[in-house]
Amino acid sequence: MQRKLVVVYLRVSSSSQNLREQKDAAKKYLKMRNINEEDVLFLEDFSVSATKNDANNRPAYKKLQQIIRERRVALLIVYARDRVQRNFYEASEFNELVNVYDVEVVYTASDEAPFNKNSSIENFYGIFSQQEGKNIGRRTHDAIKRYPGEVIGFKRIKETQENGRTKVRFLLDNDRSIVIKSLFEEFSQIETKEEFVNVLAKYGKKLNGHATVMKILQRPFYSAYCLTDYGYDELNHVEALIPLRLFEKIQAILNQFIEEYHETVSRAKDKVLLNPICGVCNKKMVFKKILDKPSYFVCSSRHKKVVVEVDEFNKIIEETIMKETELFVLKEYESIFKMHLRGITDNLVHRKQHKQHLLNKSMLSLASDFYSKHAKFSLEIQRTHAEIDEIDHEITLLQSLRNEIKTISQIVQPALGSLTKTEKETLIELLIKGVKVHQDYFEVDLYSLVKGKGVR
Numbered sequence: 037m038q039r040k041l042v043v044v045y046l047r048v049s050s051s052s053q054n055l056r057e058q059k060d061a062a063k064k065y066l067k068m069r070n071i072n073e074e075d076v077l078f079l080e081d082f083s084v085s086a087t088k089n090d091a092n093n094r095p096a097y098k099k100l101q102q103i104i105r106e107r108r109v110a111l112l113i114v115y116a117r118d119r120v121q122r123n124f125y126e127a128s129e130f131n132e133l134v135n136v137y138d139v140e141v142v143y144t145a146s147d148e149a150p151f152n153k154n155s156s157i158e159n160f161y162g163i164f165s166q167q168e169g170k171n172i173g174r175r176t177h178d179a180i181k182r183y184p185g186e187v188i189g190f191k192r193i194k195e196t197q198e199n200g201r202t203k204v205r206f207l208l209d210n211d212r213s214i215v216i217k218s219l220f221e222e223f224s225q226i227e228t229k230e231e232f233v234n235v236l237a238k239y240g241k242k243l244n245g246h247a248t249v250m251k252i253l254q255r256p257f258y259s260a261y262c263l264t265d266y267g268y269d270e271l272n273h274v275e276a277l278i279p280l281r282l283f284e285k286i287q288a289i290l291n292q293f294i295e296e297y298h299e300t301v302s303r304a305k306d307k308v309l310l311n312p313i314c315g316v317c318n319k320k321m322v323f324k325k326i327l328d329k330p331s332y333f334v335c336s337s338r339h340k341k342v343v344v345e346v347d348e349f350n351k352i353i354e355e356t357i358m359k360e361t362e363l364f365v366l367k368e369y370e371s372i373f374k375m376h377l378r379g380i381t382d383n384l385v386h387r388k389q390h391k392q393h394l395l396n397k398s399m400l401s402l403a404s405d406f407y408s409k410h411a412k413f414s415l416e417i418q419r420t421h422a423e424i425d426e427i428d429h430e431i432t433l434l435q436s437l438r439n440e441i442k443t444i445s446q447i448v449q450p451a452l453g454s455l456t457k458t459e460k461e462t463l464i465e466l467l468i469k470g471v472k473v474h475q476d477y478f479e480v481d482l483y484s485l486v487k488g489k490g491v492r
């Protein structure tokens with residue numbers, strides 16, 4: 037069977053990160069995984085126009101899709117989601133493709149949430165990670181404008197008053213405004229990421245894409261208000277589509293999702309390996325990130341606060357899996373190889389003793405009657421000497437084999453220090469049942485990996 041490919045896909049568009057940044061991140065990752073650059077297929081697209089959405093604009097991306105369909109790709113390395121998916125629909129298409137053909141996807145940019153095999157969650161990340169999505173949660177300049185140019189769902193009416201001044205009013209267009217109203221109503225009912233993604237997909241088709249939908253959802257203009265530094269301000273020249281109460285409810289829902297997304301990104305940046313359990317109340321501890329301070333886990337539900345910094349916690353976990361794996365390597369060595377080696381060595385030593393015994397007997401016989409037996413015994417003595425030499429040689433070989441095995445376990449141990457994140461996660465999953473954090477100690481609960489591990 038043909039060996040599967042490792043592919044690095046790069047795309048440069050005029051408005052975003054340069055090629056070098058993407059390449060450097062990919063190379064750093066390849067090095068970490070011990071993949072030789074010469075074994076990697078680099079595919080590059082240079083698209084100038086950001087508005088042209090067809091794949092013909094990106095020949096390398098087309099090629100990528102093709103080789104994935106031919107089942108030739110094992111690992112795909114991309115800088116950020118917005119390199120392979122430029123809108124919500126491309127995103128769903130891409131996520132389906134890599135899942136169907138079982139491609140491992142890695143995003144190397146530090147502020148990307150890691151790839152998730154669940155397409156709903158992956159699509160959810162996609163919404164936030166695309167260029168337009170990056171501003172989500174920040175108040176846009178548009179939002180505070182009282183008199184915008186055009187607003188989707190409204191008719192902008194300009195009237196000249198008697199005094200000659202013009203007055204602008206915004207009235208519902210009763211076309212898209214109806215769609216937008218049901219968007220708000222539907223969105224106010226959502227509870228899961230899946231529902232979130234579905235609502236965005238559905239209304240994105242009707243309202244110029246999901247980015248527009250996200251903007252609409254955050255715009256108080258639809259409730260005839262604008263947001264100022266002092267709170268909401270009513271706009272009397274705007275016909276309200278929904279009550280402010282509904283708008284505020286939607287902001288609460290949206291913020292919850294945005295927070296969840298930012299938490300995922302922070303967790304990825306902090307390389308969170310495992311979520312600890314509070315030793316006092318047995319609940320999952322909460323991950324917290326405050327600006328430039330180190331992240332930490334905390335629990336304070338009705339008891340004295342239990343806190344641990346993520347870095348410290350990760351160190352404990354890593355030390356634990358190192359120790360356990362080391363123990364496993366040594367145990368394996370002892371129980372299987374050592375016993376086997378001893379058996380073979382004992383056998384050889386026994387055979388050597390037997391030969392030496394024969395040799396002594398021959399020597400004695402020879403000494404008793406040298407002249408008559410010389411011809412017969414000298415040959416036999418020579419042969420036995422050669423046999424003993426051979427056994428000695430085998431014993432030496434076995435000794436060096438024993439040393440080799442020792443060396444292997446010495447090599448394996450340091451190699452554990454340079455495990456990739458995925459390898460580490462697998463080990464953690466295999467070895468650690470859970471970790472409880474108490475006020476002044478950790479309690480690490482392990483699966484028993486070595487059979488009959490009574491003695492430690």
Ligand SMILES: [Zn+2]
Binds near residue numbers: 314335342
């Ligand atoms: Zn607690």
